[in-house]
Amino acid sequence: MKHFILFLGFIFLFLFVSHVNKNQSLLTGDQKPVIKVFAYSSFTSKWGPGPQLKTLFEQKCNCIIEFVEGSDSGILLQRLKVEGQKLGADLVVGFDQFDLQKATVEMSWRALDFSKIDADSQIKAAMKNEYFVPYDWGVLSFVARKSSGISMTLSLDDLMQTQFASKIALQDPRTSSVGLQFLMWVLKVKGEEEGFEYIKKMMKQVHSYSPSWSTAYGLFKSEQVDIVLSYVTSPLFHQIEEKNSDFVALEMIEPQPLQVEFAGIPSFCGNCEKAEEFINLMMSPEGQKILMEKNYMLPVLKNVRTGTPFDSVKVPFRLLEIEFPSLTQVESILVKWSEIRREASL
Amino acid sequence: MQRSLLGFAILLFLISPVIFLLFSVTGGFQIQIDELLWAVKNSFFQSFMSAFFCLFFGFIAALGLIKTHQHRPAIHAVLVVLCLIPQFIPVVVVLISVMNGLQPFPMGLPGIIIVHVVSYFGMTAILIQNQAQEVLSQTSQAAQVIGSSRFMFYRKIGFPLLRKDLILIFTYLTAVFFSSFSVPLIVGGGRGTTLEVLIFEKMRLSSDWSPAVILSLVQTALLFVLSFLAIKGRAKFSKQQASLSWLGSYAGVFLILIIMAAFFASFASAVVDGLSQIGNLSIYGTDLIEAFLASLFLAFLTYSAVMGFLFAFCGLGRVPHYLDTFLNGYIAPSTALTCFGLLVYFPADFYWSYIKIPLAFLLLSLPSLYRLGWGEKLKSLDPQIQIARSLGAGSFQILKKITWPQMKSHSRFMSGLVATWVCGDFAISRILSTRDFTLGLIVESLMTSYRLSLASLLSLLLILASGLCFFIVLGLDYVDNRKFKN
């Protein structure tokens, strides 16, 4: 009996491995092409915009969308470099403005035409590149609970008050793009020298630097901290999904930074036209609405917000200009930040 | 000759991630010494302190296990399960529970130490209790008869006899905590950056992985030296299993109950939060069932891989000295590096995840399993193997008739342990797979999209999968033992 079971087990395993290894792209006349989209996990998860966009697109395109997940844009880029060509990546979704330089240096991309996109005026500066199209954006701010009694308008210097000691959750700029946004924001607003002095003081003031946005937000939700760096649209999630209006995005006195998310098509794409069509869907009013409602980010196209709960989101009047810092610039700033962090913990 | 080749092949297999990366990585191989020293300092501090407190609380808890071992077997069984629960539960769940329970939670090195102690004190207690049972049985009866007090016994006999085992456990724990990744990453708060977290940061920031590879080699070398210094052999153990209950204390029982009650209370509150949004899980539909089955299937594949490897290892007969020294000192390179190494050298299709993930767990957990007592048990069979060989028995015969029947049960337990870790994993799976196909990955997706309460709720299902996995393994062991006896 043992022999029989082992033999059958071996046969099944052998067939499984052979099937896996076999080249499955039998593109016969009636076989649908598979468009491989690299994206971060919250885009492709059930809650994200990915599944709905996939369904919509597959109805029209006579093709199949297959998502390949990375946990965030940093890991995504690494995966793309290691296995993008092997897997046949056709589209990459989820870069922010700090990733673009690195993406351009490490790989080549297909040029895209943005001329027909009727973008919000605040986001037009993000179009100043020929390879990556912005599909949504967000304004960063601090999110707090109304019941905590914190003032609704703050400045960066107010965060140094004793009421905020060990009550602020920030993200590590080395592992989180939101954390990097905060660092660049401080340096932009205060200048480099004063900015790094501020960061030194913040090292003692902050509760922790979490490795990702979700970890920091988790600390905030479990009431370990009073405020967290997040998006102005974050309170809307709680209002719509949890019916909880206690959360509010604070208005900062300084101009607030924008985070823009981009999509691009690698030059080694196999289904480049279909990938462009998918981007066109993302940039259509229908696609932008899905992205807005699922990602809880602001749409790039004008008038998509009108008549939706997102219309009530107060986009700060003063926003920082979108910038695309160079790789060396970002690296030198992070090296300096790491030194400050090291000295603070010694 | 065949055994030498097998030993060499095992060694090569274990260091294959390092070789992969050394060949595939190009770059300056430059590191910042200040940063390295700072991370090493943090790593040593948190690992030593975590190991120390683990040993301290583990010893007290072990007294409770010793007290109940002979005369209260039912309570003892419950305490053992409670002690092992943090090992079965995914790290993310342990973190959520501990952070929920302690408010405000101290981020940084104190936080890392607290989470490590909660996760490992139970397992440490079981290890200490097992060692105490083996080492102290012979002398405890005599001491009891002549009227020695518990304190005097431990002071004059117990601690001196157990000293080497305690040092071994301490070293093992230090090595585990030194290479811990998720806990310092999440709870470190940017201040408790260890070598492992620094490696991850280097890999994430830049596509030049050469600094990360160097850091990983430094970490491996440091742990090797540490473990090498601690290997001075164990106390001889006796087969006599006397009652040690007079050496135990109910304080240990209370400690276990208090810690686990606090743990469950905070976990339960997170789950109750999630219950209010249970309707939202309907979006997953049958995907949850498929993910549950996929997690179990992955665990089964990992179990088979580890069992297969341990079986092949037993084929060595007597473990060569160089391999034993290596395994007692070696720690697999960083989780992130190992995973990226597998990404580079294996095909990228989704179905290969079912091979890459078990392989990653095999590479990462094997040295720990060896040090967890599996190696010692194999070495204890040396006299039998020597006799068999001198009587002319062949290698396969020795493996089939002597080594494997005695190692089977222990191997099954170890493989089951790794399989339960796989059930709840998301860190390795996130790097190696291309979609959310296991429960751990779905929980992680929920966490990254505002839905933390639902993540806590779904982690119940994770615990169920892990528990089911382990009990299937125990059941297999039971059936096999019964069959063997009959």
Add this chain to the structure above:
Amino acid sequence: MLVAFFESIKYSGHLVPISFLRIFVGYYYLQNFISKFGGDFLVRPRVAEMISQNLTSSQAPEWLKWVLNTYMVAHWQGFAFTLLALELAVAVSYIIGYVVRPIALIAVMTTLLMIYLSPAATQDFLKVLLATHFAFAWVGAGRCLGIDYYFFKRVRGIWW
């Protein structure tokens, strides 16, 4: 094992013709397997088409029809994989003569299933094949020119 393989001609020589038939049937199954694996049997719902086209007019029991229609059509990929794996198992087992008896019983069940699922034109051939598998199981066809002889010498028992 190799010695036992050839020794089996001497001690189970009466089974040589059956063994040749066994190897031939094994080769037939292997050819089928290769053409299905190389084609789209696992990729397109061929087996689901087979079920929907032929099951209604077949003489299968009602409960089997219900099971096939309800579960196997929906999970055609798993069903196709299992059928193909069993076909490969039969092929390898018959060619090398290993665990022939239990595999022959498995082959009987799968051939019976194929009789229910196949069009009328192939029914007669499949019935002959069914009888052949029975014969292999009955005589223990792996004992001659097969690895089963090695185990039959040492272990005995009904399965060898």
